[in-house]
Amino acid sequence: MKKTVGIIGAGIGGLMAGAFLAQEGWQVTVFEKATTVGGSAGIYARKNRRFPTGATIAFGLEDRGLLDTLFQQLGIKIPFDVLDHPMDVVLEDRSISLYRDPSLWKAELVRAFPERSDDVLTFWHALEQLSEAVYSVTATGVSLPIRRKYDLGKLPSYAVSHPGSMLRLARNALRTVEDLLRMHRLDTYKPLREFLDAQLLDAAQTDCTKAALLPSSLALAIYRRGSFYVDKGIGQLSEILAERIQELGGEVRTASPVKVLILEEERWRIVTKKRSELYDTVINNSGVSFGTGTSHAEGEDFSWGAFRIDALLKKTIRQRVLGGRPLPFAAQIVPDKKQTILYTDGHGPVYVTFQPAYNRKNERVEDELLMTCSIHTQSEQWNSLSDGEYLQKKNRVMEAMLEEIQRVFPIQDYVLSSEAGTPLTYEKYIGKTEVGGFPLTVRNALLKPKSVRSPLSNFYIVGEQSFPGPGTLSSALSGYHAARAMLKGRL
Numbered sequence: 179m180k181k182t183v184g185i186i187g188a189g190i191g192g193l194m195a196g197a198f199l200a201q202e203g204w205q206v207t208v209f210e211k212a213t214t215v216g217g218s219a220g221i222y223a224r225k226n227r228r229f230p231t232g233a234t235i236a237f238g239l240e241d242r243g244l245l246d247t248l249f250q251q252l253g254i255k256i257p258f259d260v261l262d263h264p265m266d267v268v269l270e271d272r273s274i275s276l277y278r279d280p281s282l283w284k285a286e287l288v289r290a291f292p293e294r295s296d297d298v299l300t301f302w303h304a305l306e307q308l309s310e311a312v313y314s315v316t317a318t319g320v321s322l323p324i325r326r327k328y329d330l331g332k333l334p335s336y337a338v339s340h341p342g343s344m345l346r347l348a349r350n351a352l353r354t355v356e357d358l359l360r361m362h363r364l365d366t367y368k369p370l371r372e373f374l375d376a377q378l379l380d381a382a383q384t385d386c387t388k389a390a391l392l393p394s395s396l397a398l399a400i401y402r403r404g405s406f407y408v409d410k411g412i413g414q415l416s417e418i419l420a421e422r423i424q425e426l427g428g429e430v431r432t433a434s435p436v437k438v439l440i441l442e443e444e445r446w447r448i449v450t451k452k453r454s455e456l457y458d459t460v461i462n463n464s465g466v467s468f469g470t471g472t473s474h475a476e477g478e479d480f481s482w483g484a485f486r487i488d489a490l491l492k493k494t495i496r497q498r499v500l501g502g503r504p505l506p507f508a509a510q511i512v513p514d515k516k517q518t519i520l521y522t523d524g525h526g527p528v529y530v531t532f533q534p535a536y537n538r539k540n541e542r543v544e545d546e547l548l549m550t551c552s553i554h555t556q557s558e559q560w561n562s563l564s565d566g567e568y569l570q571k572k573n574r575v576m577e578a579m580l581e582e583i584q585r586v587f588p589i590q591d592y593v594l595s596s597e598a599g600t601p602l603t604y605e606k607y608i609g610k611t612e613v614g615g616f617p618l619t620v621r622n623a624l625l626k627p628k629s630v631r632s633p634l635s636n637f638y639i640v641g642e643q644s645f646p647g648p649g650t651l652s653s654a655l656s657g658y659h660a661a662r663a664m665l666k667g668r669l
């Protein structure tokens with residue numbers, strides 16, 4: 179008899195776990211609340227267009243990269259474009275373009291930080307060296323916290339062949355990004371701090387003072403290491419994984435929110451509106467709790483919510499805005515201090531991306547460009563408002579974000595349509611107001627990492643709340659780690 183697993187949530191973590199288990203002969207059933215798969219790295223359709231639900235840039239898809247390796251093991255090839263100019267970071271007094279090409283990047287650092295260019299170059303070199311070590315160690319398959327031998331992956335042999343890297347990692351394990359800045363006497367150099375903070379708030383959910391150096395070195399260096407636009411949008415990653423599970427005999431049931439979970443004689447009963455079935459094992463990828471021990475969201479840790487805008491622009495903006503110079507794929511814009519609402523009701527930079535537009539049939543809409551915008555916000559600020567207050571707040575935040583984007587890319591004359599979503603929108607569609615996982619502090623990332631194992635038997639927790647943390651790449655890795663733990667059992 180095949181072993182059965184019920185997976186709650188078709189986010190990238192749950193789907194990755196499901197695909198590996200289905201490949202190894204498990205009977206996989208994925209329950210998804212929304213009508214589409216992918217969670218906050220998915221797609222939703224509206225007025226004959228497809229929009230991303232959150233994530234836009236993929237990482238680790240380079241040949242033998244972390245994500246490429248997982249997909250290769252599943253026999254999946256992902257079509258993508260490499261982003262040579264993935265992002266601009268726009269600060270109050272300067273703008274920094276991230277280029278993949280090393281010589282362009284070096285010249286950009288010198289241009290953007292003329293006051294301290296030598297120190298900044300040395301700092302960046304140290305950061306990239308660390309990030310390479312972190313990437314290589316992650317590629318060994320190590321999964322924290324270590325509970326079984328196989329959680330180490332190939333780390334022991336890596337440690338023997340790369341003692342220098344291991345020493346470097348050990349020396350920096352408890353450091354923050356600020357510590358590295360201090361070592362380079364750059365902690366008081368405001369432009370560099372702001373540049374790092376803008377990116378860290380998005381990728382590590384916290385700033386230089388608290389962001390753990392090891393995972394943050396990777397989060398900061400990874401845009402240049404390899405940023406990818408997945409053909410037809412990042413939601414394809416999840417759609418392709420869901421198809422693979424089905425090809426392998428599994429089921430992916432959308433519009434099937436799990437209501438109740440009950441442990442019955444060592445098996446788990448999953449109850450939806452229509453069915454009630456028993457499974458040998460459960461994986462919770464939903465980020466929500468179904469009772470004590472079923473989710474990392476039960477702890478005290480803080481997570482951000484997101485405010486998003488999706489807009490369609492006339493494609494002619496590409497030529498007009500920057501005088502023919504290509505638009506970056508993304509920009510992080512630190513809001514003007516006068517935009518007080520983006521400081522009281524938002525947090526961190528306004529993140530904007532420009533990508534091709536697709537219709538419901540997944541056909542390219544040639545004369546349009548899709549623009550997505552997001553900013554962190556505290557979810558609780560959106561609760562308990564009257565309908566009128568909610569609408570007013572939503573419109574004010576939206577206007578302020580569009581004004582900030584307009585400052586950098588004069589979009590005004592090109593906007594065809596725009597619509598905003600708040601943490602309550604996320605709750606409605608994917609069941610949680612907080613998205614993006616927990617901040618990558620030293621405690622969360624290294625001292626007390628959140629395991630894919632739960633205190634409950636035959637119950638696993640995957641996705642952005644588990645090690646290695648936020649983002650599509652990390653969530654996918656957590657899915658792989660959980661599948662491995664289930665396949666290897668008590669070894």
Ligand SMILES: Cc1cc2nc3c(=O)[nH]c(=O)nc-3n(C[C@H](O)[C@H](O)[C@H](O)COP(=O)(O)OP(=O)(O)OC[C@H]3O[C@@H](n4cnc5c(N)ncnc54)[C@H](O)[C@@H]3O)c2cc1C
Pocket residue numbers: 186187188189190191192209210211212215216217218219231232233234235236237434435436437463464465466484486552607608609610613614615640641642643648649650651653654
């Ligand atoms: C605005 C924004 C921008 C981002 N940009 C990027 C980016 O560019 N690159 C990047 O790598 N990452 C990005 N991220 C982060 C990334 O999207 C997430 O970290 C990652 O997708 C989370 O995956 P997950 O496996 O935890 O599942 P989630 O995406 O959290 O999915 C959980 C799933 O569970 C389902 N669910 C909830 N309750 C139930 C229930 N009761 N029954 C059944 N199903 C349920 C939900 O509907 C959802 O589909 C972004 C996130 C946001 C919010």
